[in-house]
Amino acid sequence: MGRLSPGQWFEVGVWLAVAGLAYGFSLQFDRDIEMYRFGAAGWPRIIILLIALGAVGQFVQDLRAVPETGIKETGYFDRFSEHGPSFLLRMGLTLALPIVYAALLQGMGYYFLTPFFLAGYLYLTGERRVTALILVPLLIYGTVTFIFTRLLYVGLPTGYWPGFYDLGNWFVVVLRGS
Amino acid sequence: MEQFIAGALTLVSSPLSVTIFFAGLVGGLLFGAIPGVSMLTLAAIFLPFSGLLKASDAIMFYSVLYCSGTYGGAVTAILFNIPGAPENAPTAFDGYPMTQQGKAGKAIGAAVLCSAFGGTCSVILMMIATPLLADVAVSHFGPPEIFSLVFFGIAVASSVGAQTLWKGWLSVLLGLLMATVGLDPVAGMERYTFDFVYLLAGLHFIPVILGFFAVAEVLVQAERRARGSYAMPKFVTSFPTLAEFWKLKVAVARSVGLGFFSGILPGIGATLAAFLSYNEAVRWSKRKENFGKGELEGVVASETANNAATGAAMIPLLALGLPGGALTAMMVGVFQMHDIEPGPLVFINTSDLVWVVFAAMFFANIAILVLGFVETKTVLHLLRIPFQFLAPGILLLATVGAYAVRNLVMDVGVMFVAGVLAFFLRRTGYSIPGIVLGLILGKLGEQNFAQAMQLVSYDFVTFGSRPIVAVLLLASVATILTNVYRALKGSRKTIQM
Numbered sequence: 108m109g110r111l112s113p114g115q116w117f118e119v120g121v122w123l124a125v126a127g128l129a130y131g132f133s134l135q136f137d138r139d140i141e142m143y144r145f146g147a148a149g150w151p152r153i154i155i156l157l158i159a160l161g162a163v164g165q166f167v168q169d170l171r172a173v174p175e176t177g178i179k180e181t182g183y184f185d186r187f188s189e190h191g192p193s194f195l196l197r198m199g200l201t202l203a204l205p206i207v208y209a210a211l212l213q214g215m216g217y218y219f220l221t222p223f224f225l226a227g228y229l230y231l232t233g234e235r236r237v238t239a240l241i242l243v244p245l246l247i248y249g250t251v252t253f254i255f256t257r258l259l260y261v262g263l264p265t266g267y268w269p270g271f272y273d274l275g276n277w278f279v280v281v282l283r284g285s
Numbered sequence: 286m287e288q289f290i291a292g293a294l295t296l297v298s299s300p301l302s303v304t305i306f307f308a309g310l311v312g313g314l315l316f317g318a319i320p321g322v323s324m325l326t327l328a329a330i331f332l333p334f335s336g337l338l339k340a341s342d343a344i345m346f347y348s349v350l351y352c353s354g355t356y357g358g359a360v361t362a363i364l365f366n367i368p369g370a371p372e373n374a375p376t377a378f379d380g381y382p383m384t385q386q387g388k389a390g391k392a393i394g395a396a397v398l399c400s401a402f403g404g405t406c407s408v409i410l411m412m413i414a415t416p417l418l419a420d421v422a423v424s425h426f427g428p429p430e431i432f433s434l435v436f437f438g439i440a441v442a443s444s445v446g447a448q449t450l451w452k453g454w455l456s457v458l459l460g461l462l463m464a465t466v467g468l469d470p471v472a473g474m475e476r477y478t479f480d481f482v483y484l485l486a487g488l489h490f491i492p493v494i495l496g497f498f499a500v501a502e503v504l505v506q507a508e509r510r511a512r513g514s515y516a517m518p519k520f521v522t523s524f525p526t527l528a529e530f531w532k533l534k535v536a537v538a539r540s541v542g543l544g545f546f547s548g549i550l551p552g553i554g555a556t557l558a559a560f561l562s563y564n565e566a567v568r569w570s571k572r573k574e575n576f577g578k579g580e581l582e583g584v585v586a587s588e589t590a591n592n593a594a595t596g597a598a599m600i601p602l603l604a605l606g607l608p609g610g611a612l613t614a615m616m617v618g619v620f621q622m623h624d625i626e627p628g629p630l631v632f633i634n635t636s637d638l639v640w641v642v643f644a645a646m647f648f649a650n651i652a653i654l655v656l657g658f659v660e661t662k663t664v665l666h667l668l669r670i671p672f673q674f675l676a677p678g679i680l681l682l683a684t685v686g687a688y689a690v691r692n693l694v695m696d697v698g699v700m701f702v703a704g705v706l707a708f709f710l711r712r713t714g715y716s717i718p719g720i721v722l723g724l725i726l727g728k729l730g731e732q733n734f735a736q737a738m739q740l741v742s743y744d745f746v747t748f749g750s751r752p753i754v755a756v757l758l759l760a761s762v763a764t765i766l767t768n769v770y771r772a773l774k775g776s777r778k779t780i781q782m
Contacts, residue, residue: 136469147472147476150734151476165455194512205500206702221681229674229676232673234674243674251678251682
């Protein structure tokens with residue numbers, strides 16, 4: 108049996124951590140239910156046990172599939188090292204930007220934040236022309252916002268931070284004409 | 286037959302009825318295709334106004350909307366990996382890879398034809414057998430049978446789309462674990478909520494599905510662009526040939542049966558119908574390895590079944606007054622607004638209304654065929670838009686869709702986190718369809734398991750001795766053993782290599 112790659116160790120570690128944490132948190136609701144013998148924790152714990160077994164099963168299969176000599180570098184995480192720092196930075200930003208957008212959405216509101224998010228994403232997907240970086244987000248934003256705010260009357264987040272709330276509300280009033 | 290003709294004549298003789306018919310049809314196609322504002326949104330908006338209409342027109346609007354809305358979500362599932370509704374999720378498994386291979390026309394053509402065919406068959410079966418089927422299905426399918434059906438679905442799903450058997454199981458189990466977040470279905474005890482009010486209702490599956498499909502797809506394509514390996518989908522409008530459909534006749538027939546059967550069962554509906562049908566298509570196919578990579582049969586199985594469930598869902602509603610899902614529940618409300626109690630007496634007291642509804646659903650499915658092909662010819666042009674311009678549009682539509690479900694910014698966050706998670710899971714060989722199925726079936730499975738255990742007083746022998754349960758559990762065990770055998774054979778081959 109050979110050695111597993113760091114990526115394969117990472118994978119099994121993540122699954123066992125998920126199972127361990129889920130079990131740990133299940134202690135918070137491990138209480139009897141009068142009309143149901145297995146309680147609230149019964150069903151999740153069966154799933155957790157099966158996750159742990161599945162992780163071990165995958166680990167054993169990986170171990171059996173490794174050649175006798177050397178490390179088998181086939182995992183996705185192992186291939187990260189093949190790329191330079193600029194690729195890693197670009198991918199990191201590509202993955203982080205939507206989450207940052209979601210985190211700021213409540214406070215800054217949809218109407219102010221969205222054009223910047225769209226332009227940022229356009230830039231990260233490789234667009235470098237300034238006119239495209241300005242016009243494409245505005246076109247997408249304008250169309251979607253008009254359809255949902257004006258035609259479908261869907262109330263999008265206006266934000267609650269001072270200034271942003273007023274701006275968002277002003278936008279809604281202008282769009283709906285009321 | 287005379288009753289059907291009379292129903293059809295009543296429908297076409299009134300200009301208002303015809304207008305309402307087309308409003309339901311076009312509304313369903315549009316609202317079904319936009320994530321977040323599903324056919325249920327339109328149904329809810331229309332509910333207050335339905336009291337102003339004749340009872341037959343109001344009920345007809347909802348039944349036509351149900352047919353066209355179920356198909357509508359397939360278009361965005363195929364073109365952009367954004368299922369308009371959960372029942373269209375399995376359509377994306379193979380429909381979107383087909384788009385990437387330049388076969389979007391074939392995939393949408395198949396979806397149109399199969400939705401129309403599945404829906405029409407379902408309506409015909411509904412007209413013939415409503416009273417009989419409703420009685421059989423509802424009286425023989427209790428919690429033990431539904432749990433066994435869910436277990437069977439999970440057993441089959443574990444073999445779909447993952448790199449290894451273990452990764453398939455881990456995917457389904459992750460979905461099941463995610464489904465435990467919220468209140469437990471027996472006593473309403475909080476689980477994994479971390480005192481967070483938002484999590485009390487559990488993870489809503491629309492944001493999660495949008496994250497798993499739409500956001501993850503944008504991230505995967507962005508990575509391809511960063512690596513320099515991105516290829517734009519080819520623009521081809523070729524539709525599937527009759528010969529291609531003829532080859533899939535068994536899959537179509539099986540999907541009609543499964544869809545119809547699932548549709549009759551209250552609470553099961555079109556979503557499970559589509560997943561079960563997809564799983565069965567994988568199970569019986571000789572080209573299992575092609576599923577998830579652009580297999581036409583995957584689209585056919587899913588779209589036939591989800592539309593076949595629509596007519597069937599009317600059976601418990603009309604014959605017993607039992608709604609099977611959100612839209613049929615709204616229909617109960619419409620019945621009550623017009624002082625009609627849905628149930629066996631509907632066929633005696635208001636049989637003309639019932640036959641107008643049957644005729645409208647029949648014509649709606651035929652009309653999907655025509656309108657669907659016209660729609661296909663136009664929406665396919667969206668594929669000409671370069672990815673970097675399309676990606677922000679998809680992200681924005683998904684954002685608004687996730688938010689509009691419950692007006693919660695947290696749902697947008699959940700969607701993006703699910704998208705990033707799905708990006709890594711996809712890249713490491715896990716099955717997104719498996720996770721989604723686990724998430725959708727988890728609550729249903731646990732709830733019915735708990736009820737079943739109470740019903741049989743925790744006696745597993747009594748539980749297993751129910752004939753339908755025994756058959757489904759045996760089929761599940763056989764599926765699991767077959768998959769394990771295949772996995773062992775595969776891993777032995779890997780080691781020998």
